[in-house]
Amino acid sequence: MLTGCFTSKSFVNFEVLEPALITYPQHVSNTGFLNRAPVVRNKYSNVNSLATDSHTVRTVDTIVSNNIRKGFYEASQLTETGYMDEIPFIEARRNDTIGQTDVFDFNKRERLLDVYSLDALIALEYYHLQLTRSYTYFDFFSGEYLQEFRLTMETLWRLYVNDSIAPYDEYLGIDTLYYYNRSNMPREEYISVTSVIRAGSADVGFRYGIRHIPLWMEVSRVVFRGGERELLQAAKYTDRGEWEKAVEIWKVMTEDTSDRIAARAFHNLAIYHELQDDILKAHNYADRACGLWKNRYIKNYKQQLDQRLADQEILLKQIR
Numbered sequence: 001m002l003t004g005c006f007t008s009k010s011f012v013n014f015e016v017l018e019p020a021l022i023t024y025p026q027h028v029s030n031t032g033f034l035n036r037a038p039v040v041r042n043k044y045s046n047v048n049s050l051a052t053d054s055h056t057v058r059t060v061d062t063i064v065s066n067n068i069r070k071g072f073y074e075a076s077q078l079t080e081t082g083y084m085d086e087i088p089f090i091e092a093r094r095n096d097t098i099g100q101t102d103v104f105d106f107n108k109r110e111r112l113l114d115v116y117s118l119d120a121l122i123a124l125e126y127y128h129l130q131l132t133r134s135y136t137y138f139d140f141f142s143g144e145y146l147q148e149f150r151l152t153m154e155t156l157w158r159l160y161v162n163d164s165i166a167p168y169d170e171y172l173g174i175d176t177l178y179y180y181n182r183s184n185m186p187r188e189e190y191i192s193v194t195s196v197i198r199a200g201s202a203d204v205g206f207r208y209g210i211r212h213i214p215l216w217m218e219v220s221r222v223v224f225r226g227g228e229r230e231l232l233q234a235a236k237y238t239d240r241g242e243w244e245k246a247v248e249i250w251k252v253m254t255e256d257t258s259d260r261i262a263a264r265a266f267h268n269l270a271i272y273h274e275l276q277d278d279i280l281k282a283h284n285y286a287d288r289a290c291g292l293w294k295n296r297y298i299k300n301y302k303q304q305l306d307q308r309l310a311d312q313e314i315l316l317k318q319i320r
Helices: 054-078 106-115 193-212 229-239 243-253 259-275 279-292 296-318
Strands: 002-006 009-018 031-035 043-045 089-091 120-133 137-139 144-161 169-182 215-224
Touching (some): 009 259, 009 296, 031 106, 054 120, 054 193, 106 120, 144 193, 169 193, 215 229, 215 259, 215 296, 243 259, 259 279, 259 296, 279 296
Parallel strands (some): 031 089, 043 120
Antiparallel strands (some): 002 009, 137 144, 144 169
């Protein structure tokens, strides 16, 4: 899709697959989700409807645990593989809150891996939750009466792989989320303390889940389209989606005696081949463009392709 025309340049926007933040070892095929978080008494300020007796603590813990897991699994909907839908859930809760940051005992961990025929465990080590609810106040900016909920959740996650004493990966997440009731909302749509905890927990699980999967992200590239008659003609073709005709023009322009004109043509050819997902060829054309003309757009694009080439190597390890 070609958008954002301005004088001698335009933007082409498309999606690229970026690698997951976590790359599993090559020998890992089967992974489990382990909840070993202890039941904790969380902090609730100005939430009068939420008592802290043992029964309520258990109820809140069930809501949090179930929705963290739900959010984690929902992250797999962003991929075509549904990878995390296949991850079995294991619960081995701790009875006390002492040593929450301690690494899971190696022997116990290996027994779990063996029983469930797994190579790795994604473990929720603990969660802490703090919830505040404001009194209703008038917001002059929006002209509405508001009630604000602020939910802060701290979670510690570790990834354990078999035959390794130390965790393969560790992630401490601290998320602060805001929810509002507004005076113009229908009463039946008003959120409650329980719905805030439910939605916030799912969001925290989702945020951690996407660290494990490659994601499609939209990028924007600059295409040269003016200054020379040939570039203007090529731009008419790209505007109509006839990129192959534009490519023929750009190929001829790469032989121009002007380094600037040739560099623009090489740059545009690089864009075309990236659209075809031929990153190596795109990188080669961008490198030639950068060698001819030190233009900031060309230089930035070369750096973007450097990163994409590095990402391709990581993706090959992740998608197997």
